[in-house]
Amino acid sequence: MxxxxxxxxxxxxxxxxxxxxxxxxxxxxxxxxxxxxxxxxxxxxxxxxxxxxxxxxxxxxxxxxxxxxxxxxxxxxxxxxxxxxxxxxxxxxxxxxxxxxxxSAKLPPFLIEDETDGGDDLRMKYRYLDLRRNPVRNNLVLRHKMAQEVRKYLDGLNFIEVETPVLIKSTPEGARDFVVPSRMNPGEFYALPQSPQTFKQLLMVSGVDRYFQIVKCFRDEDLRADRQPEFTQIDCEMSYIEQEDILNVFEGLIRHLFKAVKGIDLAEVPRMSYADAMRLYGSDKPDIRFGMQFVELNDVVKGVGFPVFDNAELVVGINAKGSAEYTRKQLDELTDFVKRPQIGATGMIYCRHNADGLKSSVDKFFNEDELKKWSAAFNSEVGDLMLILAGPADKVRKQLNELRLEMGTRLGLRDKNTFAPLWVLDFPLLEWDEETERYHAMHHPFTSPKPEDIALLDSKPGEVRANAYDMVLNGTEIGGGSIRIHDRALQSLMFKHLGFSPDEAQKQFGFLLDAFEYGAPPHGGIAFGFDRLCSLFAGLDTIRDVIAFPKNNSGRDVMIDSPSTIDDKQLNELKIKSTI
Amino acid sequence: MxxxxxxxxxxxxxxxxxxxxxxxxxxxxxxxxxxxxxxxxxxxxxxxxxxxxxxxxxxxxxxxxxxxxxxxxxxxxxxxxxxxxxxxxxxxxxxxxxxxxxxSAKLPPFLIEDETDGGDDLRMKYRYLDLRRNPVRNNLVLRHKMAQEVRKYLDGLNFIEVETPVLIKSTPEGARDFVVPSRMNPGEFYALPQSPQTFKQLLMVSGVDRYFQIVKCFRDEDLRADRQPEFTQIDCEMSYIEQEDILNVFEGLIRHLFKAVKGIDLAEVPRMSYADAMRLYGSDKPDIRFGMQFVELNDVVKGVGFPVFDNAELVVGINAKGSAEYTRKQLDELTDFVKRPQIGATGMIYCRHNADGLKSSVDKFFNEDELKKWSAAFNSEVGDLMLILAGPADKVRKQLNELRLEMGTRLGLRDKNTFAPLWVLDFPLLEWDEETERYHAMHHPFTSPKPEDIALLDSKPGEVRANAYDMVLNGTEIGGGSIRIHDRALQSLMFKHLGFSPDEAQKQFGFLLDAFEYGAPPHGGIAFGFDRLCSLFAGLDTIRDVIAFPKNNSGRDVMIDSPSTIDDKQLNELKIKSTI
The missing domain is CATH 2.40.50.140 (Nucleic acid-binding proteins)
Structure with missing residues (x-):
């Protein structure tokens, strides 16, 4: 022994x-x-x-x-x-x-201690040594515990975990599908699933009633934004439910996880419409650990003769409470921040609420009385700093969202140990894609429009709302889902609006359309990004640290040196050849 | 609602x-x-x-x-x-x-009742309707319950479930690897894992100590023998253990599953060496729901002048108790059975133990006194039927194994509701492959030889025993594993014996060999075939029925019509082309 x-x-x-x-x-x-x-x-x-x-x-x-x-x-x-x-x-x-x-052991290439001297590249190459360090290995233990608790909670509610296939069918929208040549069926390919969406819907048609799966999904895309080519979802679907049922069951899941894993009693999860989220936070995933809601100022600031405001579609700002003593240098930093190309604002206006009065960067245009109207709109008090942007409504909201998050960080309002979940509801069904010049499904083509909005599909497709919802945690989307279409005619209509010919729709999704004709129940579901959820629970900035053997930004596993070339014999057997 | x-x-x-x-x-x-x-x-x-x-x-x-x-x-x-x-x-x-x-619903193509009128092909095409039938859907519920109980048991013993990558590296032995072209790394390919073997060993080097995963694995091979291109394993590994620890922990797992899922208190799992299994049952996966062990007769039957016996390397038989009244026709059936090409015996000798004496099919050569020696060897009683084969030892054992199983079936000794697990131990490390004319690892290249046999590696490689073990249930292998090599020098020696040059070994498994130099602990593990285990628990003959969306014998999903051709645009992006 x-x-x-x-x-x-x-x-x-x-x-x-x-x-x-x-x-x-x-x-x-x-x-x-x-x-x-x-x-x-x-x-x-x-x-x-x-x-x-x-x-x-x-x-x-x-x-x-x-x-x-x-x-x-x-x-x-x-x-x-x-x-x-x-x-x-x-x-x-x-x-x-x-x-x-x-x-015995050779001298490790970096210190196996909580604080190590190893750089990222070295630690990735020797991932098996990095995992020896407690903080890294503890992430795997946390992840295990979270998976166990997810299963315990869902099992308790009669969900059954069903394994759906990994070798599935490629779709034309699957521009980011990984494909797998079939040896037994030369010239043909499987695809790896970006999600088990159609299978879980078929399981509902089967009467499985309540399905879940903690499942690997795959997407061959640009990995810069802390993504991985393979990632894990908590994938769920329920029959005979309405949106309210889904929200309750999965709010329950998150509350259970916080309690069981972190000992935190989470308060009820607030809900907000997509429209409000965009209006108040300029984002469909607002970080509500702090307030600093947007204040729209068109009625307050226009018509005084300041062209930047007068010509703008939207003037909107935030009140950075207690920041009136920001120095000129700090304010310049903020201006530089919003003017960075990836944010793209043309400038920033500010107004300090000092003990001796209001002091703005545009005093030339706005006198004390005018500024008092600003103060009233922002509900500002002595010590506050108002920050204002102006421009096209959609763009300026996105810019102000970045500024708000930056101020939240600077003011220490985004503590990793504070958890503020939020349901965002009533997403648009379709979004316009400038590149292809057509509407795309914002969630996916199987999402049900709100019944009262179906009539708008032809006239104002952009205004049709979906029975779709996201769960947001601390400004990060951790899950999203929808009530699905379960009617063949409505699903065909959706495909039509997404630019499919009836033939294409039948070729790609015929099995699902056919299934809808044999007694499909009303159903809906949700999927959580498990890697992201674990990283938030662990207080980490990247999902890499909750993945045992992650790939780098080029999709490479530098430890095992993969992907790699394969020999011609193997390619010949698969009846493919490289065109490099 | x-x-x-x-x-x-x-x-x-x-x-x-x-x-x-x-x-x-x-x-x-x-x-x-x-x-x-x-x-x-x-x-x-x-x-x-x-x-x-x-x-x-x-x-x-x-x-x-x-x-x-x-x-x-x-x-x-x-x-x-x-x-x-x-x-x-x-x-x-x-x-x-x-x-x-x-x-509404169209008339289903077959009856949605426990007993249906639908043929296999139709039920596969409309799998979502077949799953509506209770017996089929109940298999999914059983599978869910088994997975939950596996996790509960292992979690209770400090195992953590770690997700290993699905996109890994192809190996030259991976003749049956599925490969995945990488868009970001043109000309290079990932492979889908046939098992997470090297990753779980690296996790042991990481100090994870006790790992498990219920995980999809992939093999692109002939599917006739009730196999699927994607299948699920319960994959496990432990550090600082010896074979005895593994046997105890995983015997515990099986006993827990039987108790929790079927309410059965399983008796202690008996153990048998590979050598004994081959000698007594002609199989490394004996069905021990019934006895009918092999009786070797060389000492008893040779030298009497019957050339079939005298010229045979091995004469061996079974006692089919209570079958003395088998008719001539039934005996001819058995003879035809063993002479089928896939079994390949040249004939069968029998001897009835009747109330009025012993009566054999070779009375010309064996008199009553000689037959009494047979009876003594078989320990036969009135009413028994002795069935004997002769030939080259390895072949005749395999043939008699088939005959024994056939007789077990005919005599109703193989009840699906009786469960007889067995550990088979001390497998050979290497087996000779006639085709490639070299030794192959019987389990895999990472299996540790028994320390006392290492000296034989050069002189008698075929006699080296491994620290390897299989769990067998009712004549089916449900799991197998081994104590692994954790020493670089011994692993390199193994690769040498398997025909790898040092360069090849380093190129393919350098990351593992390197890892062994940084303090690899003694470790070992096991993997269970989860699909098979579920099918045995469900009393089913095929694993297909415990898989939600199985593929057919050609690796096709006929419901979604996959695999399928993909368009040239996609192939161009992947820098591959089909050579069909």
Whole structure:
């Protein structure tokens, strides 16, 4: 037997026991005739002692152990003279009677400690060593726990987890599909699913009633925005429900996760329409850990003769409370921030609410009386700073959203340990795509329009609202879904509006359209981005750190050096050839 | 709200309640002025009544409902006059006050009942309708429950589930790899994993200590033998363990599953060496639901002058107890059975143990005294039938294995509700491949040889035993694993014996060999075939029926018509072209 206990479990109640431990040498130090070694495993660290007076050879062997050597020791649990109360095992140590080296170790390329000296690239190449560090490995433990709790909650509500296929069919919209040549069917390809959408809908037609799956999905696209070519969803679908049922069940899921994993009692999740989210935060995923809602100023600031405002479609601002003492330099930084090409504002107007009055950057155009109207609109108090942008409504809202988030960060209002979830509802069904000059489904083609808006499909397609909803957490979309179409005629109408000919629709989605004719129940669902959810729970900025073996921005696994070329024999068998 | 209750939950305790139900019309019948409709969902069936005296229009509408229409009704729970005690809801019915058709349904292509009239092909094409049938959908529910219980058991033992990548690296041995062209890395390919083997070993190097994953794996190979191109494993790995620890933990898993899912207290799982399994059953996966062990007869039957025996490497038989009254015709059937090309015996000798003495098919060569020696060897009694084959040892054992299984089936000894698991241990490390004329790893290249056999690697590679083990259930291998090599030098030696040059080994598995140098702990693991395990639990002959959307023998999903051709634009972007 390699061990009787882990390195994280011995305490004073084990005094006198003869134990066997195994693990990695964390560190080693000499003190007089003694050698102390910390041995580490996933569960903790235990101190080993070797005394030259008892056994000089044993102690000499211990002194030769390098960092990360794998050892096994027998010994007796004794009380430590100098206790370390920071760790659970810190009141005891093992007086070692025998030592075996199970494996040696080269010097690791970076320190295996909570704070390491390894750069990103090195840690990715030696990911198996980076995972030895507690903060990294703990993310995997957290992820495991979250998956277990998701399953526990949904199982308790009669959901069943059904595995849907990974080798599915490519679709023309699947411009970002990964494809897989079939050896048995030469010239033909499978695709890897971007989501199990159609399968979970078919499961509803099957009467599965409540489905979920924690499932890998795949998208071959630009990875710069903290994305991964393979990612994991909590994918869910329910029959005989309305939107309200979905919101309740999955708000319950999030509340359960916070309670079970983080011990947090989450308050009821507020709800906001897409229209309000855009109006008040300039974003369909507002970070509501802090207020600083948009204040629209057209009625207040126009007509005074300041052309920037007079010519703008929308003048809108935020009140950065308590920031009136921002220096000129700080304000210039903010102006530079909003003028960055990726944000694109042309400038920023501000107004300080000082103890001695209101002071704006456009005093030439606005006198004290005018500024008082501003103050009233912003509900400002002494010490506040009003920041204002002007321009085309859609653009200026997006710009002000960035400024608001920046101010939230600067003011420390975006604490990673504060969690503010939000339902955003009533998304538009369609969005106009400038590039292809046609409407696209904002969520996906299976999303149901609101019944009262169906009549607008022909006349004002952009105004049709969907029975679609997103869950947002701290400004990040963590899940989204919709009530689906379950009627063949309506689904065909949707395909028509999305530019499919009837033939194309039948060729691509005939199996689903056909299924709708055999008694499809009303249904809807949601999918959560599990990687993102885990990273938010872990307080991390990137999803990479909650993935055991992530790929880099080029879609490469630098540890195993993949993707890679394959030999011609394999390509010949698959009846394909590379055109590079 | 679409329903207040499911169709499976109302009982006498709900009498008088106003309820809303939704589901599919299972069947409809008229009786006098009444119409009775069974409405069905995943949870059960409830009877609805419509009375023309109360509401003639409502009843007329009810009469127009077709099978599989999706309906929603309001009504009152009343006591049934004619009770059906076979179903939980059979003591009540709903006196319907309003009816809404949520969706109509075309006549299904086959009956949606436990016994259907649909052929295999039709049911695969309309899999979503086949899944509506209780016996099929119940398999998915069973599978869900098994997965939940696997996770519960392993979580309780500190295993963590870690997701390993699906897009990995192709290996030259990966002749059956599915590959995936990378858009971001033109000319390069990912491969889909045949198992997460190297990743789980790296997780052990990482100190994850106890890993599991219920994970999709992929193999592009001949599917005739009830295989699927994508299949699911319960994949597990542990550090600081020996074979005995693995056997105990995973015997515990199987016992837990039987208890939790089927309410069966499984006895301790017996263990048998590979050598014994081959000698006593002619198979490395013996079905031990019944005895009928092989009896070797070389010492008993040779030298009497019967050339078939005298010239054979091995004469071996089984005692089919109680089958002495087999007719000549039945015996001819058995002879024909073993002479089938896929079994390949040249003939079969038998000996009846009748009340009036022993009667063999080779009386010309063996007199009563000789036959008494046979009887003693077989331990036969009056009424028994001895069946004997002769030939080259390896071949004749395989043939007799088939005959034994056939006799077990004929004698009703292979009941699907009897469960006899078995550990088979001490597998050979290597097996000779006639085709490539070299040794292959019997399990995989990472399997550890037994330390005491390492010295034989050069001289008698075929005799080296591995620390490898299979779990067998009712004659089917359900899981297999091994203690792994964790030492770079030994792993390199293994690669050498498997015909890798040092360069090839480094190119393909350098990341693992390197990892072994940084303090790899002793480790080992096992993987269970989850589809197979579920099918055995469900008493099914094929894994297809425990898979929601299986593929056919050609690897096709006939429902969605996949794989399929993809357009040239997509191929161009991927920098590949079809050579068909």
């Amino acid at each position: 390699h061990r009787t206990h882990t390195c994280g479990e011995l305490s004073l109640s084990d005094l006198g026991k003869e134990v066997t431990l195994a693990g990695w040498v964390q560190k080693s130090r000499d003190l007089g005739g003694m050698t102390f070694i910390d041995v580490r495993d996933r569960y903790g660290i235990t101190q080993l002692t070797f005394n030259a007076d008892d056994d000089a050879t044993l102690r000499a062997n211990a002194r030769e152990l390098g960092r990360e050597y794998v050892i096994k020791v027998n010994g007796k649990v004794i009380e430590r003279s100098s206790k370390n109360l920071k760790i659970p095992t810190g009141e005891v140590e093992i007086k070692v009677s025998s030592l075996e080296v199970l494996n | 679409h329903r207040t209750h499911t169709c499976g939950e109302l009982s006498l305790s709900d009498l008088g309640k106003e309820v809303t139900l939704a589901g599919w019309v299972q069947k409809s019948r008229d009786l006098g002025g009444m119409t009775f409709i069974d409405v069905r969902d995943r949870y059960g069936i409830t009877q609805l009544t419509f009375n023309a005296d109360d509401d003639a229009t409502l009843r007329a509408n009810a009469r127009e409902l077709g099978r599989e229409y999706v309906i929603k009704v309001n009504g009152k729970v009343i006591e049934r006059s004619s009770k059906n005690l076979k179903i939980p809801t059979g003591e009540v019915e709903i006196k319907v006050s309003s009816l809404e058709v949520l969706n």
